[in-house]
Amino acid sequence: MEQIARADSIAFNGRNIAMANAVIDEAGLRIGEDLRRGRGAGINPSGRFEPLTRHVFDDGWETIEDLPPFKTDVQVERPRTIITRNTSPDISFDRSINPYRGCEHGCVYCFARPTHAYMGLSPGLDFESKLFAKPDAARLLERELSRPGYVPRIIAIGTNTDPYQPIEKKWRIMREILEVLEAFGHPVGIVTKSALIMRDIDILSRMAERGLAKVALSVTTLDRKIARTMEPRAATPPRRLEAMRALNEAGIPVSVMIGPVIPGLNDSEIERILESAHAAGAREAGYIILRLPLEVSPIFKEWLLRHYPDRYRHVMSLIRSMRGGKDYDSEWGRRMKGTGPYAWQIGRRFEIAAKRLGLNTERRRLRTDLFRAKAKEEQLVLL
Incomplete structure (x- = not known):
């Protein structure tokens, strides 16, 4: 976006920060606080595939004040399959499930935001307020797991958008998915920022007892003020630690993910986050x-x-x-950890703190040998 790039140039080159903010305001990019209260993004730029761009401006008729606030709207999506596969060499799983598209947590840094452009929507406020639910997910999963020749490997959930975002309270799609995975004896790894995961401790504890489940809680900061503006509708940091403690007490392997580490903003908290998570029961840790x-x-x-x-x-x-020298480098092997002296320093600080606390001394491996295709079992009964 040209206006943001111009504002960045003004701010980064040592000129007045107020001037940089003025450029954004004058371009009509910012949405008023009264319309986006409780959201992370302050702008709602058009997606990169759209032929037109949208700008908010006063046309002299005072109509801006009459615009309704951004409210969460959920549409039903009916995909043909539910397991997404990848061949990325720098991630530890080759398949995942996304029960929802978009995320109400509103994390301003979420790398999944650009996916909303494929729906003709904005990666900004639309990503947080115009959501898609997949109520057929459990049925599709059961069908895919029952296919002849299916080879079980860990299914990752929560790698794109959070499966326990607020709308899960009503839709309960994640719980239905877990019920299918438990029935099939299929391993699952979950990443979330939500304390709502405690609702499913009953299923997760049974799966964990069989070596089929583990959970990572993402803790970006322990500072309530930063969390409130950066992750406005995610669980507060204390609630995430509470969820970590409850999962650990239920026998569910728990890890902490410091994601993302933002230099100059939350990187000073690396050691404190690891210490707090370890005290809450986490025995593995990672960062991005x-x-x-x-x-x-x-x-x-x-x-x-x-x-x-x-x-x-x-x-x-x-x-x-x-x-x-760029805002982002998407090269495999570099995109997660970065390069250069400062990235190296963050990595060493993380490793030293983790070693001191005894984190990552053992990696919990989930089992795949308990998988049983339900369709095959039913055929045996008929015979």
Whole structure:
């Protein structure tokens, strides 16, 4: 987006931060606070595939004040399959499930935001408020697991959008998926920022007892103020630690994911987050450096200028030092951890703290030998 790039140039080159914010405001990119209350993004730019761009401006008829606030709207999506496969060499799983498209948590840094452009929607506020639910997920999963020749491997859930985001309370799609996985004896690894996962401790504890489940809680910061603006509808940091503790007490293997590490903003908390998570029962840990692909970059920059203008130049300078001078480097092997001295320092700090606490001394491996295709069992009964 040209206006954000111009504002970034003004701010980054040491000129008045207020001038950079003025460029964004004058371009009509920002949505008023009264319309986006409780959301992470402050702008709603058109997706990269759209022929037109949208701007908010006062046309003299005072109609802006009459616009309704952004409310969460959920549409039903009917995919033909539910298991998504990948061949990425720098991630530990080859298949995943996304019960929802878009995420109400509103994490301003979410690398999944650009996927909303494929729906003709904005990766900004639309990503947080115009959501898609897949109520047929459990039925599709059962069908796919029953196919002849299916080879079980860990299914990852929560790698794109959070399966326990607020709308899960009503739709309960994630719980239905877990019921199918339990019935088939299929392993699952879950990543979430939500304390709602405690609702499913009954299923997860039974699966964990058989070596079929593990959970990672993403803890980005312990600072309530930062969390409130950066992850507005995710569980508070104390609630995530509470969920970690409850899962551990139920015998479910728990790990902590510091994701993302944002240099100059939350990287000073690495040791405290690991210590708090270890005290809550986590025995494994990981981290990911901030990723700013495609539309995520202008959305994050606008948020940073709005909430932490005094840190803008420092944060963006450190990010670019880890990304070869760019906002983002998508190369496999570099996209998760970054490169350069500052990225190396973050990695060493993480490793030293994890070793001191005894984290990652053992990696819990989930079982695949308990998998039983339900369709085959039913055929045997008929015979």
